[in-house]
Amino acid sequence: MKRGVAFVAAMLTVSAWMGVFASSARAADAPRGQIVANSNACMGCHAVDRKLVGPSFLQIAAKYKGDAQAPAKLARKVKDGGSGVWGMIPMPAHQSMSDADIRTVVDWVLAGAPSR
Structure with a gap:
C-alpha cells in the first residue's frame, strides 16, 4: 500500500x-511587448482585440498604420498621458516606465500586438 x-x-x-x-x-x-504591457498595467485599460477603457491595441495599430511618426507620438503619449484622441477618458502618464520598455510596448502594439 x-x-x-x-x-x-x-x-x-x-x-x-x-x-x-x-x-x-x-x-x-x-512577445516582449506583451510581457512589458502585462507588467505595467496596460492591460487594465487596453485589450488586444476589443475596446475596454481605452482603444484596443488593434485599433491603435490600424489608426497609426503607415505613420512614420507614430512610434515617437505614441511613446510620448504613454510617458506623458493625454486625452482627446480616443474620447474623453484620459490616459494616465506612465512616468515610471523606462523609455526602452515604452518603446517595446509601442513597437509591439504598432505591429498588431502579435501573440508570438
Missing part, C-alpha cells in the same frame, strides 16, 4: 511541475 501512495504522490508532484513548466513556457513564448 505504501508504494501506491508514493506513486500517487510522485505523479502529483510531476503533474504540478509540468503545470509550472507549461506556464513558464507560455510566458517565455509571449
